[in-house]
Amino acid sequence: MQANYDFQASREWWSQRWLELLDSYRFKKRLERARNYARQGNILSIKFANAKVLAKVQGSEPEPYSVSLALDSFSDEEWGFIVETMSQRAIFAAKLLAGEMPQNIEEVFTANGLSLFPFTLPEVHSKCSCPDKANPCKHIGAIYYQLADRFSEDPFVLFQLRGRTKEQIISDLRKLRSANISDAEAQTLDVRESINNQQTSLNIDNFWQYNQPLESSLVVIAPSTGETVLDVLGSIPLAKEDENPASINSTDIVMKYLNSLYKDASQKAFLAAMNVGNQ
Template structure:
């Protein structure tokens, strides 16, 4: 488990933790952080947009914790995905595990907030006898979720009612419709119809000769909804698959850290380049 006191955190993780860090009962907050650091959060799973967790406390049986935010409506998500689809870089960064720096502007422009403003915005319950909310068990889950956000920013969206798969599929559909609309404007359809009538009789008697040089050429844009760009399903990174570096431990750790950053940036740039081919 990460040490929340010294770990360098991504900006969206910092924003998530700012709310809890402002909690006035610092002693309870310290115990919650300790629980998270020592692995007392036994497991976390999602039930829709709600987080369910088991936290080991002072009793033999772990306490049951639930935590959720107010999910956005289907209409809200429709507007959000529409705004996100306007810039391919949003999809590219999210797929690469990065939260776009100006992502909050997308939500604000649609009258929404991605992050909770106050502790009252977080709906949480714990089976422990402590009447305070958040108790240390709820706080530990809150801290533990920060690690999940660090690994996959889509987890934060799931708290607002949409999974990673749902968001990506909606983005693909919108981008696909955009390409289709550009292809099938009235002027283009009319021109194709007229051209087809002019060449129909010729095509009956004249066949275009095949040439090896142009066999693989394709002048039309690809249908984006048929192209899925996503990280490899392999859970291990290429560095993990290659194994330990043949260097002394200290040097190997430094090189490993450098290569991890390099591979992540290259992967992000590759996805951004691929998605930007359409705009």
């Protein structure tokens, strides 16, 4: 299989994080040969057998070497906690479904006492059929670099190395999110039912009615001495009579009339209230 391997500085952060692990290896010459193997198409095949990577790498001999690579898989219980934590942060599910690794995805794993990325090379269990006793040899190193490309194309490959496929994670996320939505809808219905029950127990028509007798000593009836509605609203902006400037302004006439009506209405209301209070 011809590898289209390009070492770009702009590589996705999760792929770069994986390569940083390999870059910690002190035998730089061996890593250079591994990069060349990845560039030049020496990786003939690469596939997954559950959480293990199996590959064929062409070396200096006619027969290609067999390479295997694996990480420690998380248990079903641990993955249950991980996916539940993911489901509580919608941005994680949205980015993963879009083929992007959330920048702070590692928080999901550390919150459950785990790490998505291995800390040291010995945490990566790798073997090669070549006679080189060093690990990683250049054939294993080439698979490291090839996996970085795979991670860039599909971040779920990294999860698969930890024991969960893309289909399993998406299915579990959808189930948990559906359950969360159902719970939220049930809570909303409970609140609506409670509000409806409160509303039906009130008689809106009689809301302002007070049918209990009033204590006469507590009732004070007095005319208003503050600003009236007319004072607050001000003069009505009627047109001026330009033809006869000496005549009384139309606005003044209307306002005087309204003031007299307001005083008359206020006096009648006061007398009516006094009569009711004396009954």
